Amino acid sequence: MRLEINVAACQGHGRCAAVAPNLFHLNEDGYVETERIDVPEEYEPEARAAIANCPELIISAGALQC
Amino acid sequence: MDQDIESIPSAALDVDLDPRFLADPWGTWAELRRDHAIFRAEPGTPNGEDIWVCTRERTIREVYRQGPEYFSNQILFPYLPPGPRVLGLVQMDPPEHTALRRAMAPLLAPDVINAMRPRIREECRRTIGEFIERGECEFVSEFAKRYVAAVFMKFLGVPLEHLDEMLQWAYDAVHLTAVDDPDHSKRSAAMWNIRTMMSSIADERRISPKDDLVTAMLRVDEAVGLSPEDFEGTLVVLFNGGLDTTAGSLSFAVRHFAEHPEDRILATANPEATKNATEEMLRAFGILNATKLVVKDTVVGGCPIKAGDRIVLATSSAGRDEEVFPDGDVVRFDRESYRHVAFGLGPHRCIGSHIARAEIEIFIEEWHALIPDYWITDARAIAMHGGVVMGIDHLPLGWKVGA
DSSP states (O other): OEEEEOGGGOOOOOHHHHHOTTTOOBOTTSOBOOSEEEOOGGGHHHHHHHHHHOTTOOEEEOSOOO | OOOOGGGSOEEEOOTTTOHHHHHOHHHHHHHHHHHOSEEEEESOOTTSOOEEEEOSHHHHHHHHHHOTTTEESSOOOTTSOOOSOOSHHHHOOTTHHHHHHHHHGGGGOHHHHHHHHHHHHHHHHHHHHTTGGGTEEEIIIIIIHHHHHHHHHHHHTOOSTTHHHHHHHHHHHHHOOTTTOTTSHHHHHHHHHHHHHHHHHHHHHHHSOOSSHHHHHHHHHHHHOOOHHHHHHHHHHHHHIIIIIHHHHHHHHHHHHHHOHHHHHHHTSSHHHHHHHHHHHHHHTOOBOEEEEEOSOEEETTEEEOTTOEEEEOHHHHTTOTTTOTTTTSOOSOOSOOOOOTTOSGGGSOTTHHHHHHHHHHHHHHHHHHOOSOEESOGGGOEEEOSSBOEEEEOEEEOOSOO
16 A cells, blocks of 8 residues: 655644655655555554545545555 | 525524524534535624524535635624734734744644643643532533643633633623623724733733743744734634634533533543543534635635625534534544544634644543532523624533442
8 A cells, every 4th residue: 555645735733754654754744745655454444544534634544556 | 597596505504592402502503514515604793794504514615615715704793894813823814824823833833732731631620629519510601611721721821810800801701792882892992902911911021021822923933024013913713723713612612521421431431532532522512613715706615706795614513514514513532534624624724723622632631530420500691692603691500429
């Protein structure tokens, strides 16, 4: 699974890092900078939680799903 | 063909004064939301402009999508006319807003707030300790406002000697209605008092800097180059935002827990449950009815919106939107997602959201560790305010001492 993040639209809610701490890291300002995350299988539940919890709806499962 | 005037959805609602709304805001929203994703509130402004109210997440998102070209943050209250900018950050629009917001982001970022957690916990326990032996308290004035003030005013750099007076200013600056303050003179006086105090603290910090937000804001000002009005106005926003909003959320949360003893057990079962409970309180008891000024004619949810109108983004309603949360009136700590919009969306997302979350979460843990069993001693004495930031003004609680 791969996550795609529209980082330009990130508003720093910080929910992704709260529900998926193994996948998301915030910069010093509290915003996401990573545009793509390859998700190890063990963290797929976290990836789904990040998609479901982002208030700005900017995290999606990438097209290249295995 | 011209729009048939009769087909424009409208409903009677005054979020400041409507007694039905003040008695049961979320029940009132449920009824309004059933009929309208957006409606025109009657009456409009005193000058005859329309006030539109978005009740559902999708209409709120539509306003954010259209953005500042159509909707400006220059006003904060639906019933007041636009005037000179007095509250810096929150009244700015992009791109002007962007530079200031970016410069302030690291000051209230999650890592900074997480490092404060031990102190927040200590202030929570200390505040409860002031009255726990009495077996009763007035939750809002004795706990919620004092706890939040102890945490945030110290962080900001505001001394607490004149706390009662400051709390009155914070209330008057935001919550007075047309009945309380018909000529807005009390509101203006409160704003002036806060501004004067913050400005004099900033002057002191210029000479002798401290490790606080006011000092950090001096550096932000140097980097961004604000007008004196915007610098002071932004300090006023920090003062008010830090005191008032979280106290409102805490009071609705404790009322829920007082009425639902079983939820206290569930919410404190483990740290994950407490985090979920925090989100659920924010979702189910949203307090914000953020208002924007329409600056260009547009259409939202099929309604024709004119420049000069107001638009209220009732995130307090959207937290229970059946299209997002089919059982939104039920409080549950086992949801798959707590994707609510209580802190707003877009560039004006509440900059204090991380500290607010930490304060609520730590409150749920510490209050229930110290006072596991409590109740509302007089439900008829509960009083609340509506408006753009809703909250409870009076909430008497009791518990057994020495058990």
